[in-house]
Amino acid sequence: MTALRLVQKTGRGLLNAIPLVIGVLVLNFTLIQLLPGDAAEVFAGEAGAATRETMELLRIRFGVDQPVLDQLIIYFYNLARLNLGFSVRYNAPVADLILSRLSMTVLLKLAALALALAVGVAIGVAMAVWRGSWLDRFLSALVLLFYSTPGFWIGLMLVVLLSINLGWFPPEGYRTIGSGLKGWAYAADVARHMVLPVLATATFFVAIFARLIRTAMIDISRQEFVRTAKAKGLTPAQVNIKHILRNALIPLTTVTGMQLGTLLGGSVVIETIFGWPGLGRLTYEAVMAREYVVLLGILLMSSLVVILANLLTDLLQTWLDPRIKA
Amino acid sequence: MSGPEQKLLEVDRLSVSFGRRENELRAVDALSFSIGAGEAVALVGESGCGKSTTAHAIMGLLPDGATRQGAVRFAGTELLGASRRTLQDIRGDKIGMIFQEPNSSLNPVYRVGDQIAEALRRHRSLSRRAARTRTLELLELVRLPHPSRQIDAYPHQLSGGQRQRAMIAMAICCQPKLLIADEPTTALDATIQAQIMELIDGLRRELSMALLLISHDLRLVARWTDRVVVMHHGEKLEDVAARELFETARHPYTLGLIAASVGLDRRLHYRKTTLAEVRTTREPQGGYAFAIHQPHRVADLPPASSETLLSVENLVAEYQTGSGTVRAVDDVSFTIKAGESLGLVGESGCGKSTLSKAIMRLIPSASGRIALRGRDITRLEGDELKRARRPMQMVFQDPYGSLNPRRSVGDILNATLVVNGVASGAERQQKIKAMLDQVGLLPSAIDRYPHEFSGGQRQRIGIARALIVEPEFVVCDEPVSALDVSIQAQILNLLVELKASLGLSYLFISHDLGVVQYISDRVMVMKDGVIIEEADHGTIWTSPRQAYTRELIAAVG
Numbered sequence: 034m035t036a037l038r039l040v041q042k043t044g045r046g047l048l049n050a051i052p053l054v055i056g057v058l059v060l061n062f063t064l065i066q067l068l069p070g071d072a073a074e075v076f077a078g079e080a081g082a083a084t085r086e087t088m089e090l091l092r093i094r095f096g097v098d099q100p101v102l103d104q105l106i107i108y109f110y111n112l113a114r115l116n117l118g119f120s121v122r123y124n125a126p127v128a129d130l131i132l133s134r135l136s137m138t139v140l141l142k143l144a145a146l147a148l149a150l151a152v153g154v155a156i157g158v159a160m161a162v163w164r165g166s167w168l169d170r171f172l173s174a175l176v177l178l179f180y181s182t183p184g185f186w187i188g189l190m191l192v193v194l195l196s197i198n199l200g201w202f203p204p205e206g207y208r209t210i211g212s213g214l215k216g217w218a219y220a221a222d223v224a225r226h227m228v229l230p231v232l233a234t235a236t237f238f239v240a241i242f243a244r245l246i247r248t249a250m251i252d253i254s255r256q257e258f259v260r261t262a263k264a265k266g267l268t269p270a271q272v273n274i275k276h277i278l279r280n281a282l283i284p285l286t287t288v289t290g291m292q293l294g295t296l297l298g299g300s301v302v303i304e305t306i307f308g309w310p311g312l313g314r315l316t317y318e319a320v321m322a323r324e325y326v327v328l329l330g331i332l333l334m335s336s337l338v339v340i341l342a343n344l345l346t347d348l349l350q351t352w353l354d355p356r357i358k359a
Numbered sequence: 360m361s362g363p364e365q366k367l368l369e370v371d372r373l374s375v376s377f378g379r380r381e382n383e384l385r386a387v388d389a390l391s392f393s394i395g396a397g398e399a400v401a402l403v404g405e406s407g408c409g410k411s412t413t414a415h416a417i418m419g420l421l422p423d424g425a426t427r428q429g430a431v432r433f434a435g436t437e438l439l440g441a442s443r444r445t446l447q448d449i450r451g452d453k454i455g456m457i458f459q460e461p462n463s464s465l466n467p468v469y470r471v472g473d474q475i476a477e478a479l480r481r482h483r484s485l486s487r488r489a490a491r492t493r494t495l496e497l498l499e500l501v502r503l504p505h506p507s508r509q510i511d512a513y514p515h516q517l518s519g520g521q522r523q524r525a526m527i528a529m530a531i532c533c534q535p536k537l538l539i540a541d542e543p544t545t546a547l548d549a550t551i552q553a554q555i556m557e558l559i560d561g562l563r564r565e566l567s568m569a570l571l572l573i574s575h576d577l578r579l580v581a582r583w584t585d586r587v588v589v590m591h592h593g594e595k596l597e598d599v600a601a602r603e604l605f606e607t608a609r610h611p612y613t614l615g616l617i618a619a620s621v622g623l624d625r626r627l628h629y630r631k632t633t634l635a636e637v638r639t640t641r642e643p644q645g646g647y648a649f650a651i652h653q654p655h656r657v658a659d660l661p662p663a664s665s666e667t668l669l670s671v672e673n674l675v676a677e678y679q680t681g682s683g684t685v686r687a688v689d690d691v692s693f694t695i696k697a698g699e700s701l702g703l704v705g706e707s708g709c710g711k712s713t714l715s716k717a718i719m720r721l722i723p724s725a726s727g728r729i730a731l732r733g734r735d736i737t738r739l740e741g742d743e744l745k746r747a748r749r750p751m752q753m754v755f756q757d758p759y760g761s762l763n764p765r766r767s768v769g770d771i772l773n774a775t776l777v778v779n780g781v782a783s784g785a786e787r788q789q790k791i792k793a794m795l796d797q798v799g800l801l802p803s804a805i806d807r808y809p810h811e812f813s814g815g816q817r818q819r820i821g822i823a824r825a826l827i828v829e830p831e832f833v834v835c836d837e838p839v840s841a842l843d844v845s846i847q848a849q850i851l852n853l854l855v856e857l858k859a860s861l862g863l864s865y866l867f868i869s870h871d872l873g874v875v876q877y878i879s880d881r882v883m884v885m886k887d888g889v890i891i892e893e894a895d896h897g898t899i900w901t902s903p904r905q906a907y908t909r910e911l912i913a914a915v916g
Binding site: 280 | 418443448451452456460465467468481482513526530
């Protein structure tokens with residue numbers, strides 16, 4: 034019964050997503066058409082010069098010789114056959130291009146999210162349990178610092194300190210080029226490259242989660258069932274973790290779900306600083322090159338990821354809060 | 360009652376205060392009482408008298424900012440200075456506690472059975488399986504229906520009474536020596552109240568527990584305890600045997616509370632008598648003086664006329680839930696004559712509030728007809744509805760929630776007049792002053808905000824807001840349910856006085872039979888959206904026709 038309703042809920046969510054995705058694609062296609070210049074002009078511009086004939090050929094090659102509406106119809110026709118198109122610029126199918134970048138983004142951002150959750154919740158619990166103490170005040174100041182300092186600046190400082198001065202972690206890239214590492218050694222190498230971008234991304238979210246958990250736990254600690262838990266003779270640790278924190282996880286899920294969408298869109302600044310081949314940089318490059326095939330592919334993928342993240346959040350909340358019906 | 364044997368609980372000159380220095384608020388002031396093993400003692404008093412604070416002090420559950428003095432000895436152990444560890448071991452094991460709100464006193468994310476098992480396993484080394492078996496026994500003991508199924512239910516899947524049963528099972532799981540029950544039935548319907556008190560009383564005898572019952576309800580404590588400690592402003596006023604509470608109480612405050620209460624058995628009616636009011640005045644030395652004041656009866660209470668003011672015919676109101684349409688008001692018909700006061704009683708969820716909202720056109724009716732002075736208002740919209748609705752006003756239950764906290768009393772009343780088309784500013788000011796005077800508030804109230812008033816004063820503001828547009832018909836939806844007995848008497852007297860001076864007709868909705876008995880000329884009983892019985896105030900209490908009405912009367916009698 035519940036399993037069936039869960040499936041129904043998932044199905045309904047996905048069905049509702051279809052018009053949304055089409056809307057996103059049409060809107061962004063229109064926006065990119067409004068920009069001056071097309072992919073062929075940018076390409077020719079980078080080459081320095083081009084004859085009229087070369088331009089014609091380039092336009093045919095990029096597919097921008099057709100009327101605008103036809104381009105969109107052709108794009109949707111291909112999409113229906115699960116073909117995202119071919120990027121002339123990168124000389125690769127758009128799907129492959131995005132998937133390779135997406136996996137790098139997901140790796141980086143999920144690691145950052147996991148770290149931010151672990152550290153943020155720990156700090157939040159400490160602040161709530163010892164609220165008003167010097168520890169609370171110290172952590173609050175730290176969290177405020179994390180909240181107000183831009184990630185890229187923290188990133189740059191981390192590079193200066195941990196990479197240039199101490200030499201502990203590589204400052205950029207995602208692997209040691211030409212090392213030919215395989216298996217666990219390769220994984221360890223990627224992990225070492227991930228440390229700095231993960232830290233730079235996580236700090237802001239540590240602040241968000243810590244503040245959220247602190248507020249939620251203080252709110253919940255005033256609820257009557259907490260008094261019941263104390264009246265049962267439970268220890269403060271049992272009351273704080275099993276009764277207060279457990280209920281604070283419900284608002285945490287909502288916020289995490291909202292952040293998950295933004296996180297997976299990638300971040301141009303962090304990826305640029307650390308030379309990380311993620312979706313953010315690809316998006317930026319696609320816009321600058323006016324290559325709408327790539328851009329629409331990215332947008333399609335991102336909207337799917339956001340929808341998936343929302344769906345996951347819904348399911349997680351249903352699981353965490355028995356009052357929500359599946 | 361004091362024997363030579365050691366008392367189970369001895370509270371000795373207990374004082375509790377919150378805040379520091381000039382902001383210090385003394386909630387409990389040198390309170391002493393004791394409870395013998397197996398004895399049932401009540402702490403009774405109005406809100407803010409310190410009865411709950413006393414219970415929390417005994418359990419060591421006071422908030423961090425509280426300062427405590429005196430002594431609380433439980434079975435020879437001093438609790439006030441005891442270590443956290445000692446207190447944690449005593450709580451839930453030697454002393455169990457149940458609270459007022461069964462809705463919020465259980466953790467919403469855990470199954471009921473798991474919450475009981477958690478308390479068991481905290482104090483007894485039991486395996487998971489053994490704890491579950493014991494939990495099931497406990498749920499049977501508190502007579503929760505279908506225990507083997509309900510053990511896996513979440514709190515929101517149980518009714519209020521069932522949740523309170525689960526709370527009781529949790530509190531007695533380790534067979535405590537003392538059970539503290541803080542207003543255990545206040546949030547429940549009358550019929551459920553009686554069942555829960557019977558259960559607590561039965562368990563007390565079966566498990567030979569002592570009981571500390573905390574309540575505002577004199578009748579309840581007189582019926583279910585051995586001894587009653589009456590409290591006011593943190594102080595004990597008297598300590599009397601419960602059986603003789605109504606006969607031997609000496610203290611003027613206790614006598615005042617008895618006189619002000621509107622129990623069904625007292626057969627009070629507004630056309631015959633006013634309600635006594637307890638007047639408390641603070642003496643310059645810091646003490647309190649108490650006096651009973653019986654207002655004069657309003658002489659010229661006209662009998663209800665034969666003219667029909669409001670008629671409701673075959674009214675149906677529905678609302679949608681996840682699982683379908685619920686018919687909250689099902690084919691209801693009645694009339695109210697001009698100058699009449701019609702009482703509507705029923706338990707929570709019976710549809711009485713939905714009915715009142717449908718009459719006020721605050722929610723749509725699915726079918727039926729509402730006519731005010733012969734004019735059909737069921738389908739009016741816009742300006743027409745606004746004009747037609749003007750002679751009808753509403754007074755709500757919650758004097759805290761129904762006034763905008765960011766607007767002064769003058770603004771609230773002024774806005775009501777503006778909406779109802781009183782154009783001249785001077786006229787509005789004059790009406791506001793006159794209205795405040797009529798409901799017994801000082802003119803200075805105009806510039807003050809709702810939070811600056813007490814609960815009773817706020818209800819006076821709510822009444823002023825309803826009456827300032829000079830209605831003929833007022834729906835009072837549980838107007839005194841959130842108020843203390845002494846304040847309740849004042850508000851009921853005020854409503855009667857205003858009815859006479861302004862020629863009002865009331866639809867008076869309440870779950871409290873005593874209140875409805877006092878203020879109604881005619882009474883309707885509602886159950887599951889249907890009016891099951893309607894009779895004159897003289898006959899319904901003495902010869903009810905329906906079994907359900909008899910059940911309601913028996914539950915409070």
